[in-house]
Amino acid sequence: MHQPxxxxxxxxxxxxxxxxxxxxxxLKGKVNRHPVAIVGAGPIGLLCALNLAQxxxxxxxxxxxxxxxxxxRAIVFTRRSMxxxxxxxxxxxxxxxxxxxxxxxxxxxxxxxFRMEAPHREDDRFExxxxxxxxxxxxxxxxxxxxxxxxxxxWASKVVTVSQDQEGVLLGMDTxxxxxxxxxxxxxxxxxxRSHVRKALGLRMTGSSYSGNFVxxxxxxxxDLPTERLAFFDPVWNRGxxxxxxxxxxxxxxxxxxxxxxETAEQALSTDSLHERINAQLAMMGITADWEMDWCSVxxxxxxxxxxxxxxxxxxxxxxxxLLPIFGVRGANxxxxxxxxxxxxxxxxxxxxxxxxxxxxxxxxxxxAAREIIDEAGKSTRFMTPPSRGYRLLRDAVLSLSLxxxxxxxxxxxxxxxxxxxxxxxxxLPDQPGFVRGPEPGAxxxxxxxxxxxxxxxxxxxxxxxLFSDNNTVPETIQRQLDELNEQGLSMxxxxxxxxxxxxxxxxxxxxxxxxxxRCRHAYGAQDGSVYLVRPDHHVSARWIEGTDIAFSxxxxxxxxxxxxxxx
Amino acid sequence: MSISKQPSLSIxxxxxxxxxxxETLDEIGTEQESLFLTKLxxxxxxxxxxxxxxxAAIAQCRRDLPC
Numbered sequence: 001m002h003q004p005x006x007x008x009x010x011x012x013x014x015x016x017x018x019x020x021x022x023x024x025x026x027l028k029g030k031v032n033r034h035p036v037a038i039v040g041a042g043p044i045g046l047l048c049a050l051n052l053a054q055x056x057x058x059x060x061x062x063x064x065x066x067x068x069x070x071x072x073r074a075i076v077f078t079r080r081s082m083x084x085x086x087x088x089x090x091x092x093x094x095x096x097x098x099x100x101x102x103x104x105x106x107x108x109x110x111x112x113x114f115r116m117e118a119p120h121r122e123d124d125r126f127e128x129x130x131x132x133x134x135x136x137x138x139x140x141x142x143x144x145x146x147x148x149x150x151x152x153x154x155w156a157s158k159v160v161t162v163s164q165d166q167e168g169v170l171l172g173m174d175t176x177x178x179x180x181x182x183x184x185x186x187x188x189x190x191x192x193x194r195s196h197v198r199k200a201l202g203l204r205m206t207g208s209s210y211s212g213n214f215v216x217x218x219x220x221x222x223x224d225l226p227t228e229r230l231a232f233f234d235p236v237w238n239r240g241x242x243x244x245x246x247x248x249x250x251x252x253x254x255x256x257x258x259x260x261x262x263e264t265a266e267q268a269l270s271t272d273s274l275h276e277r278i279n280a281q282l283a284m285m286g287i288t289a290d291w292e293m294d295w296c297s298v299x300x301x302x303x304x305x306x307x308x309x310x311x312x313x314x315x316x317x318x319x320x321x322x323l324l325p326i327f328g329v330r331g332a333n334x335x336x337x338x339x340x341x342x343x344x345x346x347x348x349x350x351x352x353x354x355x356x357x358x359x360x361x362x363x364x365x366x367x368x369a370a371r372e373i374i375d376e377a378g379k380s381t382r383f384m385t386p387p388s389r390g391y392r393l394l395r396d397a398v399l400s401l402s403l404x405x406x407x408x409x410x411x412x413x414x415x416x417x418x419x420x421x422x423x424x425x426x427x428x429l430p431d432q433p434g435f436v437r438g439p440e441p442g443a444x445x446x447x448x449x450x451x452x453x454x455x456x457x458x459x460x461x462x463x464x465x466x467l468f469s470d471n472n473t474v475p476e477t478i479q480r481q482l483d484e485l486n487e488q489g490l491s492m493x494x495x496x497x498x499x500x501x502x503x504x505x506x507x508x509x510x511x512x513x514x515x516x517x518x519r520c521r522h523a524y525g526a527q528d529g530s531v532y533l534v535r536p537d538h539h540v541s542a543r544w545i546e547g548t549d550i551a552f553s554x555x556x557x558x559x560x561x562x563x564x565x566x567x568x
Numbered sequence: 569m570s571i572s573k574q575p576s577l578s579i580x581x582x583x584x585x586x587x588x589x590x591e592t593l594d595e596i597g598t599e600q601e602s603l604f605l606t607k608l609x610x611x612x613x614x615x616x617x618x619x620x621x622x623x624a625a626i627a628q629c630r631r632d633l634p635c
Contacts, residue, residue, distance in 0.1 A: 397606035407614045 002158040002174035004066045012220045012294045013250035014135045016067050021156035026173075026180040034060045035350050037171060037184035039159050039197050042069065043134065044318030044335040045190035046141035046153075050088045051343030053150035054461040055491075055536075057350045060182070061151065062173070064158035068142070071295035072133035072218050074332035075248055080419040081336045082126035083447065083456055083538065090140040091126070097136055097249050100127030104229035106402075106412040113233075113402035114412035123447055123523070125454045129416070131227060131248050134332070162187070162200040164313050186346060187314045190339070195320035201311055205323065207304030207374060212385050213259045214299055215268050218252050219278060221291035231384075231412070233399050237280035240392070242384045244327070245281075252294060255281060258385060265298040301325040301385065303377055305370040309338075309363040317342055322370040325377045327384050328416050334373060337420065338366050344461065344536035348560060353490050355561035361427050369420040383411060419444045422539055427559050434545030438524035444538045448520045450504065450513055455495075455520065458511045459538060462491040465552065466532035468521050472500040472512060478531075481553040482509065490556075497521065 008016040025032050036052060038045045041063035049059045077085070077098070085091045106114040118128035145151040160179070161172030169187040173180050189197035198205075230245040241258035248254055255278060259268050267273060274296060282291070305322035309315060318335030342362045348354040386392035398408045422428050423442035431441050439446050445466075448455040465478065474482075474494055485492045486509065497515040504513045515521055524532065531547025532540055533555065541559060544550050577585065596604055613622040 393602055393606050394610075396603055397610055400603065401607055401610060405611070405614075408610070 019155040034184040038188040040191035047339040049151045053148040055347035057347045058150040061153045066155045068138040069134045074134045076329040079126045093140045098130040098132040099227040101227040106231045108233045114409040123449045189320045190317045193319040205304035210301040217296040218294040219291045303374040340537045365422045429542035435525040464493040464534045468526035468530045469498045470528045475548045
């Protein structure tokens with residue numbers, strides 16, 4: 001019988017709670033069929049559950065452990081992730097604790113050789129980067145889930161076997177009170193880098209592993225330094241390697257360093273080795289403050305992905321689908337984009353508003369994103385941890401030049417995770433002539449500051465038409481189509497941006513926003529009558545410079561089923 | 569075949585460059601030689617402001633290496 005660790009984990013700053021195993025109906029002889037089962041109660045699995053619930057779809061989340069993440073793990077969340085988490089209702093809570101930041105610094109031989117500031121527009125609600133330990137994000141997502149009758153989290157519930165046929169998925173579960181079988185129409189595998197579901201289906205990722213292992217250690221120390229990324233190249237105590245430092249909430253600092261070749265994880269994680277190296281790093285920085293270890297772990301840099309994230313009725317999401325080098329904060333941030341992309345599509349398929357082939361677009365869009373990330377990550381990984389003599393020589397030459405020459409600075413750029421454009425997707429229509437700016441089809445919406453509020457505060461989790469108008473009323477041609485769609489149960493909103501609106505208001509599916517200075521219209525390259533068709537995950541499907549006569553309900557139907565069905 | 573007919577160094581400058589590089593390599597020793605030459609290439613590459621020229625130069629110099 002599966003017995004997870006029932007000792008609450010210890011931490012210098014986080015108070016771990018144990019979640020009890022609750023005997024499910026299946027163990028009492030009842031047969032329950034779940035629309036969606038999700039394996040893994042990490043940030044990715046929980047975000048899927050919350051997004052599905054927003055669309056009215058119930059799910060059961062299966063977690064083998066009985067508490068949240070051991071250690072801080074994912075600690076840097078990008079602006080795009082914050083926008084995604086805002087949609088799920090947890091961004092505000094995160095910001096109460098998270099440490100926002102913009103700047104990264106690279107040091108070599110005691111000199112700062114490169115400093116960069118991530119771009120920030122006054123129209124952005126969120127800072128480009130936000131540090132928060134993964135346990136807190138999981139806790140906030142769980143609290144949000146607890147408020148929804150459509151999310152059931154089953155702790156201490158381990159998936160042992162996975163099988164599927166045309167009709168659904170059958171999971172063999174092991175729990176502290178015995179085994180049972182769980183039936184679901186669909187399965188989301190969000191069970192992380194060592195995904196058991198991936199192994200059970202015999203799937204392999206393709207890509208490359210980089211040489212070298214890394215220690216990540218969280219220490220509690222009182223340092224009078226701003227929240228910025230610190231990268232130390234070729235430090236005296238760890239020649240040829242790179243050390244990274246990030247500030248976390250609760251007086252915690254993350255130190256990340258590469259191990260000398262041939263050293264094992266056991267050796268690296270021995271108390272003596274950790275203390276010696278962390279002390280050497282702090283000494284190099286001229287720091288003498290006392291510190292305490294909170295958590296440490298060893299990982300290896302890999303850049304791999306499954307070739308397809310949909311396997312029949314099983315959908316892979318987050319680290320279960322891909323493993324990405326962590327330099328550039330690509331792990332959780334990529335997974336959150338996966339989860340947001342998958343959830344609305346699966347919800348529409350479950351509600352029979354779209355054909356199952358819509359799920360193939362999830363795979364196509366996100367596999368393409370992962371490949372782009374792997375390509376970009378490769379560049380920074382080759383700089384941080386040169387894989388060959390040639391790369392090492394070039395990296396060392398750049399370090400040496402950097403002391404006097406600024407032209408090599410951009411080579412230190414760490415290419416942070418970003419939102420991806422789904423330009424090649426079947427769900428993205430070709431751009432229409434007439435637009436000189438604004439997000440192109442495939443790109444996510446550009447946030448805009450209104451007064452104290454922002455455009456993305458109003459998207460909800462549904463399709464929206466962004467309508468730019470001189471008037472404060474919706475043209476009858478558009479209203480009629482909207483009513484028809486809503487009658488079919490397809491929730492679609494209209495966000496009307498107009499200088500004629502004085503006070504912003506939300507009435508049912510209609511949101512009226514004041515665009516007094518025409519700032520939004522300008523940023524979107526729009527004119528009176530321009531329309532953007534926007535997906536529930538904020539990505540633009542299509543746009544028309546003169547769009548009030550467009551039969552967008554036909555276009556939507558085509559996107560959701562027919563076109564995909566034909567192309568698949 | 570040369571990748572570029574012009575501009576070219578005057579004979580005097582070419583000879584000076586020849587001597588200066590040889591003396592510098594002797595001074596720094598074999599251990600620093602690769603690093604120094606790599607720095608030099610990156611520095612000069614940046615001065616050309618011409619990516620295609622640099623790429624062609626790399627290909628050109630790779631040719632006819634003794635076996």
